[in-house]
Amino acid sequence: MEPVRTGVIGVGNISPVYLNAISRSPALELCRLASRSAARAEQAAAPFGAAGSDVATLLADDSIEMVVNLTPAIAHDELNAAIIAAGKHVYTEKPFALSAQVASKLAAAAVRKGVLIASAPDTLYGSAHQAARRAFDKGLIGREVFGTSFIGLPGLELFHPNPAQFYQPGGEPPLDVGPYYIAMWINLLGPVRRVHAASGSGQDQREIRRGPLAGTRFDVEVDSTFNAILEFETASVSLILSLDVIAPLLQPGELYGADGILSLADPMFFSGDMALTTAEAGRQPLDIAGLAFSEANSRNHVGQPVADYRGVGLVDLALAIRTGRPHRTASDFIVHSVEVMEAIAIAARTHHSVVLTTTCNRPAVLDQVADADLIALTASPFDVLRS
Structure with a gap:
């Protein structure tokens, strides 16, 4: 073409x-x-x-x-x-x-x-997320009940040369790291109906650790941790987005169903460890044979090989x-995703749940x-x- x-x-x-x-x-x-x-x-x-x-x-x-x-x-x-x-x-x-x-x-x-x-x-085009979507659509976990999702980082200042923008209005976690996780869950479960959230912050100032501004301190102007519950049509998801975690220990995501559990990969990349757990077979890796965007071509911020086809x-x-x-x-996917991001911030600020007004189709x-x-x-x- x-x-x-x-x-x-x-x-x-x-x-x-x-x-x-x-x-x-x-x-x-x-x-x-x-x-x-x-x-x-x-x-x-x-x-x-x-x-x-x-x-x-x-x-x-x-x-x-x-x-x-x-x-x-x-x-x-x-x-x-x-x-x-x-x-x-x-x-x-x-x-x-x-x-x-x-x-x-x-x-x-x-x-x-x-x-x-x-x-x-x-990243939802990636082999990890496509394999999870296929397993879900086949009904391999039975009726979906609830999900959990977690991103915990010590702070973007560890690897970004100009991180202050992420601690100012417009750069807070629901708008920066949140889109990866929101897109992953919409890809699986469809549009969000309601959002509940709370937020907080671990530091008033941060220090840039790399690049020409290393050693410079800056003020934290927004909350850096958000704990949200996303209500979908058929299930709810607990979503934690935090820049206050010194050593992340939880999984990027898991979807629990009546007959099984889907372990989800990090949605910031195209590949990752995905598995299906059932009572009969135990935990088994999801098959990505033949799926596109699976070959490792880069490394993440801790040096692990990842597939990244942005x-x-x-x-x-x-x-x-x-x-x-x-x-x-x-456009429907974009507008709805933005409303979910905004709803997390509003619900955390007002201490009231937010009912979404938009919807979208699953990709x-x-x-x-x-x-x-x-x-x-x-x-x-x-x-x-x-x-």
Whole structure:
């Protein structure tokens, strides 16, 4: 297919991953990279043979069909609106917006402009999460009853060179690490109906541990731990999102049914340890033979090999642009996910449960035959563990 001409806004910590994914995929053509500093954008774009400029120049470039927004979350509301207004398709780092109201308005604006929107995370395309979805859909755990999910980190300052943004409004855990877990559970159980939550914080100040700002201290302006209960149509899920855990001991997720237990992989990556436990067979690993995006190609923050194919959602959007077929993180999924994130923060702040007003369809299961082009056109953005 003719590659989708793509521009990228943002040259922060995540940008090399996306620039590799875009430049290596036959479905995409990296044309321009923009930042508030045009000089910095030019420097980052040069190794990829792309142009560098300020944001206004990129948005005015009529040759660019799709824009990837990699700016901090606090800028997403305004910038995604500007991208849509410029008549360009949008793929954005999570979250798509900071509130369901804004997300809904942006989705409606995209329809009026005739452009498509999509959003990270796209880890639900990974072999681990697809295997869990297949096992669940086959009824291997019987009637689902409840789930648990946990992300516990000592703090993003241990591995991010500019972590202060994650301890300010717009960067708190439900909007930063939360989207991975919310997407994983919606992929399994469908839309959320109601949210309960409480929150707190372990430190008033934090210290940057790596990069040029190492040793710098900054204030914590938002709660850094959230304990939520997500009510789905058929089950409830306890979801803990914390940056105050010195040594995480709990599993990323488990779904308990009347006949079995699904142990879920870390939704921040595409692969991981998944298992099905039943009374008859005990604990057995889930089979990922033949499933895409399973080969380890990188390492996580503690050095473990992982599969990380960030960019597959972007290729899925590119195929939707060229073929008209649906992509998995479409507007209903995006808006509902944002409402769940927002509901966790509101419920924790107000001490009242929040009934959600939006809904969505579960993303389609990845099919090895029907999605052969998606799989073939998605390139590994990492070379760490690949020859």
